[in-house]
Amino acid sequence: MDPYRPPKNLSQRVFQTPxxxxxxxxxxxxxxxxxxxxxANQRSLALVDVLADKAFIVCLLSYLAYTLLAIxxxxxxxxxxxxxxxxxxxxxxxxxxxxxxxxxxxxxxTMVLLILITVLTIVVLxxxxxxxSILVMLCSIVVTVLLYGYGQLEQRLKQIPIVSDNSESELAxxxxxLLTCWVEKLLPDF
Numbered sequence: 001m002d003p004y005r006p007p008k009n010l011s012q013r014v015f016q017t018p019x020x021x022x023x024x025x026x027x028x029x030x031x032x033x034x035x036x037x038x039x040a041n042q043r044s045l046a047l048v049d050v051l052a053d054k055a056f057i058v059c060l061l062s063y064l065a066y067t068l069l070a071i072x073x074x075x076x077x078x079x080x081x082x083x084x085x086x087x088x089x090x091x092x093x094x095x096x097x098x099x100x101x102x103x104x105x106x107x108x109x110t111m112v113l114l115i116l117i118t119v120l121t122i123v124v125l126x127x128x129x130x131x132x133s134i135l136v137m138l139c140s141i142v143v144t145v146l147l148y149g150y151g152q153l154e155q156r157l158k159q160i161p162i163v164s165d166n167s168e169s170e171l172a173x174x175x176x177x178l179l180t181c182w183v184e185k186l187l188p189d190f
Contacts, residue, residue, distance in 0.1 A: 031118055052123055056132045059120035063139040066113045069106055070150050076102060077153050086161040087175050099157070100178055101188045108186070117143075158183070 080099045084092050124136045158179055164171045181189055 027115065027118070031122060052127055055120045055123040055127065056129070056136070059117060059124055059136055060139065062113055062117045062120060063143055066110065066117065066143060067146060069110060069113070070146055073103055073106055074150050074153050077157050081153075081156060081160070084160075086163045087171065088163045090171065093171060093174055093178070096160075096175070096178060097188075097190055100182045101190070103154070104182060104185070104188045 076099055080095065084095060087093055087096065121136050121140060125133050127133075160175075162172045162175050178190060
């Protein structure tokens with residue numbers, strides 16, 4: 001689903017791409033260009049020198065931590081969707097809250113991990129160790145595929161049907177508020 005175009009099915013919820021996602025892309029590009037320029041000019045940063053020795057191991061551990069976090073969150077979402085295919089009563093909504101809350105807090109950890117992974121991946125790639133570079137690139141591909149699958153699962157949860165007497169019910173309003181909070185806010189307000 002393209003977040004910039006309205007859905008073909010007008011009953012689908014449309015959420016804007018969070019600003020932090022766009023900023024992270026620019027941060028990654030800026031970091032890579034900065035390290036590349038330093039490397040091209042044969043300059044060194046003390047931080048890069050310190051990281052260079054341990055970058056590969058810490059990078060792999062960061063990929064592992066990110067993967068475990070994504071798998072845990074995905075299994076929570078799958079379990080919720082299996083037990084609750086639609087929001088039909090306040091109990092369903094109460095079961096949805098911890099799933100969203102956990103995802104919001106883990107998103108903060110994910111951002112930190114992604115920044116760390118980006119910096120460490122750049123350091124490993126600039127270290128000119130072929131085997132380490134290949135392994136890090138393979139991890140990047142695996143995490144990208146994982147992230148895509150996780151994003152699809154999140155979309156399914158964001159489009160969970162609300163079965164109530166009318167679309168203006170308190171249940172529908174509260175569900176929409178929770179889903180909007182999940183996408184637009186950094187921390188849960190529920």
